[in-house]
Amino acid sequence: MRTFSLLKGLPVIEVKSGTKIGEVSDLSVTGNGSVKGLIVKRGNLFKKTFLLRVENVHSYGGDGVMIEDAHVLEQDQTPPEFTFEHHERLSGRMMLSQDGDELGLLQDVYFLEEVGTIVGYELTDGFFSDITDGKRVIKAVDPPAIGKDAIVVNVDNLVNEVSIDVDVPQLPE
16 A cells, blocks of 8 residues: 555656656546556656556555556546646545535545555645644545545545644754
8 A cells, every 4th residue: 555645756667677767746546536547757858748557567666666668658648537736636625524524635645556446545634733633544435526626535434534643843942
């Protein structure tokens, strides 16, 4: 299980040649809330974006995403339904329960790399709330309903909510 924040910026390396093909810049998400693939930026001066489907990833490491061959990258002419940070951005959207309760703003997602299933959502209520209360991770029971203004999830009375403490650097006196 990975979070998108751990993958962002990692190099994409071709296993056959050891060549860096590009780097992970975003996450492509379908309308039913599953990860379609990674968006990879390629090039030096003029960067082009490519889709690396989840099923075409050889392995995920702490220092890179490995692929068998650069030909698995797809230059998709149509924009994805949603991305995490760019087109139809999911990051920062309000998450609501099916009961109509605000859960917080989406900050990160936890997903199973091999199949692209999102299994958890990291939420924030803002910087100061994160310091005092910590961030929350919730697990949705069903796939989310992703709309223009909010993401609606069935969280089964927040039984899976977990707090994550945030380390804050001390300011010099």
